[in-house]
Amino acid sequence: MAGYYLMPPVNLMGRGSLQKTGSWMEKLGGRKALIVASIGEYGDLQGSMVLEVLKVHGLEGDVFPGAGPNPTDVMVEEAVGRYFGQKCDCLIAVGGGSAMDCTKAASVSIGRIDEKSQKGEGRKDRPPFIAINTTAGTGSEATSFAVITDSANHRKITVQDWTLMPDVSINDPDLMLSMPPGLTAATGMDALSHAVEAYVSTEASLFSDGIALQAIRTIFRWLPMAVRYGDSIEAREAMCNAAFMAGVAFNNAGLGYVHALSHPISAMYGAPHGLVNAILLPVVERYNLPAAATKMATMGSVIDEATYDRYGIDHSGFRTAEKAEKVVEAMADLAKEIGITDGLSSLGVTENSIDDLSLAASKEAIGINNPRKGVLQEIRELYIQAL
């Protein structure tokens, strides 16, 4: 299949990576960065931490702690205004998916405004962009996707363009040590859903398969450790790598029904993305079995290898169909092992809303690469099973 593979050109991984932010900003030609962080005190702290790192190199920054959990067009405009008001020349996002998405959208507006100011003399590239990840889950630091909420119409808009890809991604496990167990579990299961959906996607390639499988192996091996022993650098570093690989995999292979069914729930109930995905993953992959049995069985071998120390299970003698079935059970077991035991009803989802949710999910473009295509009634049944 002809195509192209996308990922950031430079990806810093491991302890001490944060300290290299300044030298990479210099290499990219930046002197003053707009540092986009999450809303509130936590964002303030993370932004200040980056500012201190820049000062070592004699660089400047302005902290904008204004990226809310579901970043809106209003927040993006605020970031753009601040960028020009403070005479910044590059962008740094620090945080999870919200800070990244807000920065990606702002970078497009900044590029366009610069283009206008040049009176049509050609498009100026968006400013240099460094993405510092503080959660091991969304993979946003490695993707060219941004999800922005249209505040007037209360609608989530997914944008994808290669120009949204950060120039440098940074994954430093020291930044993840303070993540509480619940957040570690939810973001880790989001990463697993990225890797699994990319692996069984109709757009999967040899390239995406390789990194998706390695991400699945790593998550099954290390996520319970990262949840139980949050201060384990080894577990945090493994999860950094896994979430990053899962991000690259889905950026190149697409996603499926887990995300297509998950987005309407988050939009309607404000439920945490990773938690919803963790609940939906075994349900959707059981549904996908007839269309992806061989790939599921391969996944089974990888999961057996990753969990042998904990469970001592070896399915190598099983036939493909049995093995694939066990994979679905393993996904549900992993969620339970890290404390995700309830269904969608625990998040407030009721049977009355399932018709609306199903209709919205059927319109989600993100489900287009799911290996099995369902009619509205089938999507409805998936929601009911996940309640």
Ligand SMILES: [Fe+2]
């Ligand atoms: Fe996701």
